[in-house]
Amino acid sequence: MxxxxxxxxxxxxxxxxxxSVITFLLMHAVPGGPWAREKALPDAVEAxxxxxxxxxxxLYEQYGRWAIAFATGDLGPSYRYQDRTxxxxxxxxxxxxxxxxxxxxxxxxxVGIPLGILAALGHNRWPDYLTTSxxxxxxxxxxFVLGILLIVFFSVQLGWFPTGGWEGPEYxxxxxxxxxxxxxxxxxxxxxxxxxxxTRKDYIRxxxxxxxxxxxxxxxxxxxxALIPVVTxxxxxxxxxxxxxxxxxxxxxxxxxxxxxxxxISTRDYSLLMAMTMLYAFAVxxxxxxxxVLYAYIDPRIxxx
Amino acid sequence: MATVTRPxxxxxxxxxxxxxxxxxxxxxxxxxxxxLLGLFMVLTLLFLGIFGPFLAPYPxxxxxxKAIQQAAADGYGIGPLNPGQYGHVLGTDQLGRDLLSxxxxxxxxxxxxxLVVQLVILLIGVPIGAIAGWFSGRLDNVLMRFTDIIxxxxxxxFIIILSVVFRETAFGRTFDGLLMIFVAIGLxxxxxxxxxxxxxxxxLKETEFVEAARAIGVQDRKIITKHLLPNGVGPIIVAVTLGxxxxxxxxxxxxxxxxxxxxxxxxxxxxxxxxxxxxxxxxHLVLFPAICIATALASFTFLGDGLRDALDPKLKxxx
Numbered sequence: 001m002x003x004x005x006x007x008x009x010x011x012x013x014x015x016x017x018x019x020s021v022i023t024f025l026l027m028h029a030v031p032g033g034p035w036a037r038e039k040a041l042p043d044a045v046e047a048x049x050x051x052x053x054x055x056x057x058x059l060y061e062q063y064g065r066w067a068i069a070f071a072t073g074d075l076g077p078s079y080r081y082q083d084r085t086x087x088x089x090x091x092x093x094x095x096x097x098x099x100x101x102x103x104x105x106x107x108x109x110x111v112g113i114p115l116g117i118l119a120a121l122g123h124n125r126w127p128d129y130l131t132t133s134x135x136x137x138x139x140x141x142x143x144f145v146l147g148i149l150l151i152v153f154f155s156v157q158l159g160w161f162p163t164g165g166w167e168g169p170e171y172x173x174x175x176x177x178x179x180x181x182x183x184x185x186x187x188x189x190x191x192x193x194x195x196x197x198x199t200r201k202d203y204i205r206x207x208x209x210x211x212x213x214x215x216x217x218x219x220x221x222x223x224x225x226a227l228i229p230v231v232t233x234x235x236x237x238x239x240x241x242x243x244x245x246x247x248x249x250x251x252x253x254x255x256x257x258x259x260x261x262x263x264x265i266s267t268r269d270y271s272l273l274m275a276m277t278m279l280y281a282f283a284v285x286x287x288x289x290x291x292x293v294l295y296a297y298i299d300p301r302i303x304x305x
Numbered sequence: 306m307a308t309v310t311r312p313x314x315x316x317x318x319x320x321x322x323x324x325x326x327x328x329x330x331x332x333x334x335x336x337x338x339x340x341l342l343g344l345f346m347v348l349t350l351l352f353l354g355i356f357g358p359f360l361a362p363y364p365x366x367x368x369x370x371k372a373i374q375q376a377a378a379d380g381y382g383i384g385p386l387n388p389g390q391y392g393h394v395l396g397t398d399q400l401g402r403d404l405l406s407x408x409x410x411x412x413x414x415x416x417x418x419x420l421v422v423q424l425v426i427l428l429i430g431v432p433i434g435a436i437a438g439w440f441s442g443r444l445d446n447v448l449m450r451f452t453d454i455i456x457x458x459x460x461x462x463f464i465i466i467l468s469v470v471f472r473e474t475a476f477g478r479t480f481d482g483l484l485m486i487f488v489a490i491g492l493x494x495x496x497x498x499x500x501x502x503x504x505x506x507x508x509l510k511e512t513e514f515v516e517a518a519r520a521i522g523v524q525d526r527k528i529i530t531k532h533l534l535p536n537g538v539g540p541i542i543v544a545v546t547l548g549x550x551x552x553x554x555x556x557x558x559x560x561x562x563x564x565x566x567x568x569x570x571x572x573x574x575x576x577x578x579x580x581x582x583x584x585x586x587x588x589h590l591v592l593f594p595a596i597c598i599a600t601a602l603a604s605f606t607f608l609g610d611g612l613r614d615a616l617d618p619k620l621k622x623x624x
Contacts, residue, residue, distance in 0.1 A: 011453070014454070019458055026466055139603075145599075151584075246461075247558060262465070266469055
């Protein structure tokens with residue numbers, strides 16, 4: 001088990017390496033640089049700037065220097081926000097994004113799983129139809145559309161919540177719901193299918209026929225077994241939350257990392273863009289490992305080697 | 306095998322038509338109302354995507370300034386026209402461009418994204434998956450590690466980088482920026498198909514009917530076309546259909562944040578972004594495109610789910 005975990009964690013390193021090389025090459029493949037402004041800088045000034053930031057060196061050298069700095073935790077200076085390092089900028093937005101992601105994840109799990117269980121227990125009756133309708137709506141409404149609709153109804157019409165910003169708990173409600181909508185639908189759907197599958201298993205029939213009370217068949221045999229496959233979609237769910245957060249941050253004007261990302265690309269803020277891509281890639285890769293390991297831990301039938 | 310069963314006199318013989326994979330699947334699909342609804346919606350969407358611009362009352366970029374002025378003169382103020390005003394069934398945007406016509410052009414964009422992206426995905430995913438599955442061993446290992454890397458890439462971010470980076474180039478401008486969207490989304494989403502094809506080939510290669518075919522000396526090419534493809538194609542069709550909503554969604558998201566299709570063309574995503582500026586007075590500018598996106602996503606999801614149930618051989622005989 002430990003060997004498996006170590007191998008999976010080590011595998012993240014080549015993945016990050018590939019991601020960084022691809023991003024680096026893409027960034028530098030196009031014309032324009034961080035100094036491009038409405039009014040072009042004099043050539044001499046631009047050359048000095050390039051020299052100071054090392055942009056006049058061959059690409060592999062630039063990449064090498066970036067990689068060494070990155071490995072030691074130095075993300076470099078920002079090209080756009082010249083009084084701040086990338087570490088500062090990332091640190092500012094990081095926790096906001098993480099908080100939003102964790103809240104949305106908790107909401108998705110806490111709503112999605114019970115919905116799915118209820119649907120399966122009330123198969124082909126109203127709880128089932130309710131869950132199916134919610135999950136169809138959730139899957140077919142893009143998160144930014146859901147966010148806008150929430151703003152229209154709860155901020156503009158009813159005035160219950162602010163339309164945007166991130167200053168206190170009342171600001172957290174709508175973005176969290178908007179981000180969790182899609183994962184709720186997916187988790188509910190999956191839980192329902194998994195529950196229905198388990199219901200047909202022999203050990204459930206055995207439990208029923210040996211006189212176990214229905215309630216404890218459901219709680220001790222059905223739910224516990226049905227939730228095992230649900231763990232597998234938590235990985236993609238987390239990955240969705242990581243990238244989805246940054247659309248939601250835009251809709252609700254939240255000062256998380258996503259806000260800087262688009263700017264970083266269009267202003268060719270190389271160091272900031274690299275740092276953020278790496279962070280997102282690491283989050284996705286790492287969370288996938290966590291989920292896989294969790295899966296093995298929960299389901300004793302699975303043995304990784 | 307040599308015995309011939311004859312019906313007893315007077316016994317009704319019910320001839321059982323030999324049921325092929327496809328007629329079987331169609332039979333199951335026909336019984337699934339949600340899937341039929343999905344199929345109907347998909348066909349409608351395809352029809353609108355192909356013929357929509359001919360049905361549209363106005364060209365999508367034409368500004369009806371006369372109507373806007375008329376509305377201002379009639380005391381409605383200057384801004385988007387409401388649905389039904391001055392011959393615009395769904396109203397216009399603030400520049401007097403007919404919303405219905407723009408939605409129909411958006412349908413064409415979504416349909417082309419739906420179809421072309423999946424084509425790109427098949428063109429990349431099937432060969433890689435097939436090579437990995439057929440020639441297992443070291444090549445398989447290398448290819449699968451490669452797909453692992455692509456899989457770990459945060460795809461939306463990669464699509465955004467590609468879009469922004471190539472936006473001002475000739476490649477980025479082809480088909481109003483659509484070509485780049487096709488390629489960007491396709492490049493990040495072929496992994497599922499590649500893994501699926503590989504898995505299918507690996508398991509089918511070991512089946513008894515393939516072994517039997519080999520044993521009686523059937524050529525490799527015939528084994529692939531007669532046995533492997535027909536048996537493996539079901540899950541691929543399902544994956545492709547279920548991948549379509551993701552592609553439509555990715556395009557809408559890109560256009561919403563302003564780096565998708567280039568103006569004056571507008572996809573449903575960019576219509577929402579534009580309409581959001583008028584959300585208090587004219588919520589229909591957001592609602593109609595939102596409904597379009599939801600319907601399109603729902604149609605392919607219903608159809609895909611139905612196809613999965615219909616083509617899944619494990620369900621055979623359970624109905």
